[in-house]
Amino acid sequence: MIEVMNEPKTRTPMPAPTREPVRRVGPPPPGEQPAMLIEHATKRFVVGRKKRPVVAVNDVSMSIRRGEIYGVLGANGSGKSTLIRLISTLLTIDSGRIEVLGHDVERHEMAVKQLINRVSVDAAFFKKLSPHENLAYAARLYGLDAGPARTEAIRILARLGIAEKRLNRPLEQMSRGMQQKVAIARALLTSPTVLLLDEPTTGLDPRSKLDVQAFIEEVRDTHDATIVLTTHDLAEAERLCDRIALINDGRLVAEGTPDELKALVASQHGGEPTMDSVFMTFTGRSLDDDHDDDENHDE
């Protein structure tokens, strides 16, 4: 069953997954602890010289099951990245609550930090340092032994097509696609229970994009990680995500599997059964439309 959230309504259980029978898709059934629970999360900022208040995330609720890839789709400035930052403990929440495996992000910040990792749109690295040096830094920050972490990093990067000999060159000498792969390897190194991928393929060339997408699929199949993926790429969302939430003006406007969303648009709105049509129907604009209101506070 699909959920359209133009008005607050009672959440109903999702049907069993159809795409991959072994995967658990949909909100957790009663009694099962969700990987992530967001209830009425709201975040406001004041922007500009006139201190104009902007609601970047507006009463958003979602419950994500362990092992799901949960897509968050929205135009620029819709509140996607703000939501990711709230989960990442990089922003404080104004009202509502967010829990990661039962740990409140505000009250149990350190516990949540141990459980999550994030790959942002801009690979946040010390660019002069090599992948090896950056990964060693990450490993130590998360309390890992640098030796085994290096072995694991080599394995992950080899899977992503980065040879061991490249590990000692400065990251600034690598392409953006390569850097993004190292960023994903760094995140996986800490074995996060929840992996937050904030537009990981934005700006990548088609080949790198496909590589990263294939790797996300592999992570889904081989790791016990729940993935929250924000993206601009509708095809990517359809390919990778078990469920998708559409965000517009900071509000969650629709949620469901890609097939459910497409079917809904086709049956109730008379649109084409495509993700483009889904996006246009629920946001009323194209992906390229920027949103001035909160661009200083990201999407």
Add this chain to the structure above:
Amino acid sequence: MSMATRELRASFAFVERNFNLTKRYWGWEVAWLVYSLAAALAVAFIGVAQGDTRLLQVLVIGTIFWNFLSIVFGFIGETVTWERWEGTLEYTFMAPVRRYTQLVGSTLFAVSYAVIQMIVILVVMMLFFGLEFTGGNFLTAATFLVLGSISFVGVGMMAAILPLLYVERGDQMVFVIQSVILLFSGVYYSTDVLPDWMQFVSQFSPGTYVLDGIREGLINGTPVTELLHDVWPLLIMGAVLIPLGVKVFGIAERYAKRTGKLKRVG
């Protein structure tokens, strides 16, 4: 793994990272060392020009140990600026690391780096001017170096808050603080020559006590036990400023998270 082991590893992360960055920016390191050496020599030549050995010693000690203290202060005070410039601030702040762990790691590296640079400059100065601190009390100098490092870490921690609160102007404010400490601490002169109001202000600078203690130790051979009037203020400043700095930094971090300033780059 115990919490202590985890924190120790995390602390070492900052030492290793800064070491690697220093290695990668080796060209700049050489440039800074040459600049520091040139500046120290230039100031010392004022003493030579006056034909006054004691003045030369005062200037050499001032320039070398100010260089040490300003490195420690700079590393801590510019922590946020540096990470923001590299684009890693959010990554580091998202990691499960306590701020005091980060502080310990950053301090260990800063002090090690500053000691190495201090030794290089000191050796060059001694060779250049044939300086000898015969009869100098090196234990006194070392004690004040340690105490000075602690108190400057405290001041640096307080200063590090500014780039968190003021994304565009914070780093400039840190620079101004460093300049004010330089002016009021008697780096190249005795604070006795300052106007009364400046002498009053100089009492609140840890640099005043560090430089006075080191000069007393190296030039006059005064044991540290006779310099308690310089020791106590430094102990108090360290004991107050470090925990206060960590606490206030936490408040500032919370403010930055509330207003979205961690993400801002300028």
